[in-house]
Amino acid sequence: MIELNGENYLNGREASSFLGVKISTLYTYVSRGVLSSYKQGIKRQRLYKQTELEALLRLRSSSDSVTDTASETTELPYARDWVPDL
Template structure:
């Protein structure tokens, strides 16, 4: 986890693990607009805002489905 400007961000691996999905599925979520990624650093590492990942997780949990089926 990375703290930037008072916000917590997750790496792709951390976000996928929290959602219970593969990293490829995480990238599909971004390309479909279900989740936003943020570039960080010279290597342009992709990070995911923890609050947004948790919102997606709650949405999928409230519908009784795994995150990978919620979208």
């Protein structure tokens, strides 16, 4: 985790682990506009805001409670299940 300007950022490995998805799914979220990534300096490394990752988990958790109140999971589904055109 990296802190910049008072915000916490995670690298790709950390972000995919945080969300419980494969790194390729994380990249799919970015390419489909579900999540934003941020360039770190002149390197190719991309960073992900922890607050945005937490919001994505809350979004998924709240949609689970609407569709299936018996399930208490916070795991994200495969991207093909909730991102169109995959």
